[in-house]
Amino acid sequence: MNLDVIVNLLVNGLATGMLIFLLASGLSLIFGLMDVLNFSHGGLFAWGAYMGVWVYVSTGSFLLAVVGAVLGGVAIGFILERWIIRPIYGNHLQQILVTLGVMLVLSELLKVFWGPNPLNAAVPPYLDGSWQLGGIILIKYRLFIIIVGILLLVGIQLLLTRTKLGLVVRAGVLNKEMVQALGYNIKRIFSIVFMLGAGMAALGGVLLAPYSGVIFSEMGMQFAILAFIVVVIGGMGSVQGSAVASVLVGLSGAFMAYYVPDLSLAVNMLLMVLVLLIKPSGLYGLKR
Amino acid sequence: MTLLKVEEIETYIEQYHILQGISFEVLKGEITVLFGRNGAGKTTTLRSVMGLSPISKGQITFRGENIGSLPTYEIARRGIGYVPEDQGIFKDLTVEENMRISILKRDESALEKLEWILNLFPDLKTLWHRKSGLLSGGQKQMLALARAYVGDNELLLVDEPSKGLAPIMVEKVMQAIEQMKEKTTVVLVEQNFFMASTIGDRFYIVDEGRIVHHGLMQELKEDEDARKKYLGIA
Numbered sequence: 103m104n105l106d107v108i109v110n111l112l113v114n115g116l117a118t119g120m121l122i123f124l125l126a127s128g129l130s131l132i133f134g135l136m137d138v139l140n141f142s143h144g145g146l147f148a149w150g151a152y153m154g155v156w157v158y159v160s161t162g163s164f165l166l167a168v169v170g171a172v173l174g175g176v177a178i179g180f181i182l183e184r185w186i187i188r189p190i191y192g193n194h195l196q197q198i199l200v201t202l203g204v205m206l207v208l209s210e211l212l213k214v215f216w217g218p219n220p221l222n223a224a225v226p227p228y229l230d231g232s233w234q235l236g237g238i239i240l241i242k243y244r245l246f247i248i249i250v251g252i253l254l255l256v257g258i259q260l261l262l263t264r265t266k267l268g269l270v271v272r273a274g275v276l277n278k279e280m281v282q283a284l285g286y287n288i289k290r291i292f293s294i295v296f297m298l299g300a301g302m303a304a305l306g307g308v309l310l311a312p313y314s315g316v317i318f319s320e321m322g323m324q325f326a327i328l329a330f331i332v333v334v335i336g337g338m339g340s341v342q343g344s345a346v347a348s349v350l351v352g353l354s355g356a357f358m359a360y361y362v363p364d365l366s367l368a369v370n371m372l373l374m375v376l377v378l379l380i381k382p383s384g385l386y387g388l389k390r
Numbered sequence: 391m392t393l394l395k396v397e398e399i400e401t402y403i404e405q406y407h408i409l410q411g412i413s414f415e416v417l418k419g420e421i422t423v424l425f426g427r428n429g430a431g432k433t434t435t436l437r438s439v440m441g442l443s444p445i446s447k448g449q450i451t452f453r454g455e456n457i458g459s460l461p462t463y464e465i466a467r468r469g470i471g472y473v474p475e476d477q478g479i480f481k482d483l484t485v486e487e488n489m490r491i492s493i494l495k496r497d498e499s500a501l502e503k504l505e506w507i508l509n510l511f512p513d514l515k516t517l518w519h520r521k522s523g524l525l526s527g528g529q530k531q532m533l534a535l536a537r538a539y540v541g542d543n544e545l546l547l548v549d550e551p552s553k554g555l556a557p558i559m560v561e562k563v564m565q566a567i568e569q570m571k572e573k574t575t576v577v578l579v580e581q582n583f584f585m586a587s588t589i590g591d592r593f594y595i596v597d598e599g600r601i602v603h604h605g606l607m608q609e610l611k612e613d614e615d616a617r618k619k620y621l622g623i624a
């Protein structure tokens with residue numbers, strides 16, 4: 103085996119893992135806190151990509167593109183939670199149907215605004231290119247994604263462990279009624295978590311755009327499926343579980359795609375089934 | 391002074407008519423005990439006051455304000471603390487985190503209350519950074535009581551704190567509740583007549599979603615017939 107290949111597969115796997123994590127951690131908290139099955143998350147991912155590319159093309163600033171995409175994602179998240187998710191609390195069947203519908207609508211709206219054809223997305227010049235490290239080529243932008251992912255992971259962990267909001271969210275995942283009996287408006291907290299999750303999904307999208315070079319309205323689908331697998335493997339409601347499972351799925355995806363391309367999705371499914379058999383609540387799943 | 395007044399409340403859980411007109415009054419500074427057999431509706435009564443099982447009829451007045459239609463978190467913020475039957479401990483959080491989440495405003499009076507309750511339950515101090523899921527049953531009960539107490543509450547609703555505890559622990563918990571009475575008003579659900587009768591001021595007996603008897607605890611202690619009839623004990 104070639105070291106160059108292995109390092110690159112590692113980098114690819116980690117970068118993909120981080121992008122999945124951005125989707126999965128939000129999904130996981132949204133489910134853990136309010137039992138809401140949300141299939142529209144992939145749509146936010148695609149919207150993040152489109153909004154980011156649009157801002158980048160019109161301003162030339164990648165930073166503005168990222169900020170714009172995240173803010174846009176938070177705004178869409180606000181609208182979704184307030185008017186679409188809130189009325190269907192507690193009804194899983196409705197949640198599946200409605201959020202799948204939302205996913206389709208979000209994706210169709212992209213075509214309305216930006217046309218049916220895929221758009222090109224460029225890597226900003228200062229993140230373009232690669233470094234040579236003793237014969238190994240490291241693509242800068244992929245390392246950038248990994249760093250952003252790690253920073254976010256640390257940020258979320260700090261938010262969850264060092265702030266009152268984080269404490270209430272962790273408690274809410276464990277016992278929703280008790281959190282309310284202690285004086286917290288769980289619905290408001292959930293709105294905040296939903297918006298944060300939406301912002302992170304959009305961030306995932308805008309970061310993926312230059313990575314894959316081209317964006318299209320259904321691009322969220324594939325990542326949303328991976329994110330769901332990750333949430334199941336990691337355990338609903340656990341950000342830590344999402345992080346570990348994202349890296350696992352990202353890496354297995356990268357290596358399988360190289361060595362046995364036909365099996366790459368199957369392996370993730372297999373991983374999920376295995377975890378479900380051994381620990382049905384997921385790797386870091388909580389017993390409630 | 392009447393702190394809490396519950397008038398003819400009715401509560402449905404799904405299609406079941408669980409509470410069929412419960413009324414009772416809680417005086418400030420007293421311990422009011424709700425007795426009743428399994429399934430009588432005691433827990434549902436506390437949950438209804440807390441807004442967790444919303445009432446469909448009747449009135450709940452706390453400190454002169456109608457709280458019957460408020461959401462749970464608003465009721466909690468008015469000053470009612472709840473210790474559920476299963477204690478409602480956040481098992482994955484530490485003792486410290488369980489306590490901290492209950493303190494909405496970290497002011498001087500909150501810190502005073504914290505100090506007072508930790509003196510009453512010194513065990514909690516030594517377990518401060520332990521995951522609360524690892525605590526023993528008795529320690530969990532103390533944590534649940536302490537947590538409800540440090541919230542800025544004037545009234546505590548405590549559901550069967552003796553459940554599943556060894557007799558010696560039951561005594562300890564009852565003594566603690568008696569001491570907490572100096573600082574706060576308590577509604578106590580209890581099946582253990584002998585324990586509750588030593589600390590209770592007033593009692594109500596719940597049966598099939600109604601109050602079938604009530605009065606001063608002293609009267610019940612002296613009234614063997616009533617004890618036999620309603621509680622099945624001599």
Ligand SMILES: Nc1ncnc2c1ncn2[C@@H]1O[C@H](COP(=O)(O)OP(=O)(O)OP(=O)(O)O)[C@@H](O)[C@H]1O
Nearest residue numbers: 403404406408426427428429430431432433434435
């Ligand atoms: N979720 C529910 N669905 C249907 N019936 C319920 C539900 N919760 C409680 N009940 C019924 O309501 C009645 C009152 O229950 P509740 O828990 O208030 O009794 P309790 O007096 O607290 O009993 P225990 O001493 O056993 O705790 C019972 O008959 C119970 O079966």
Ligand SMILES: [Mg+2]
Nearest residue numbers: 432433434475
């Ligand atoms: Mg009960």
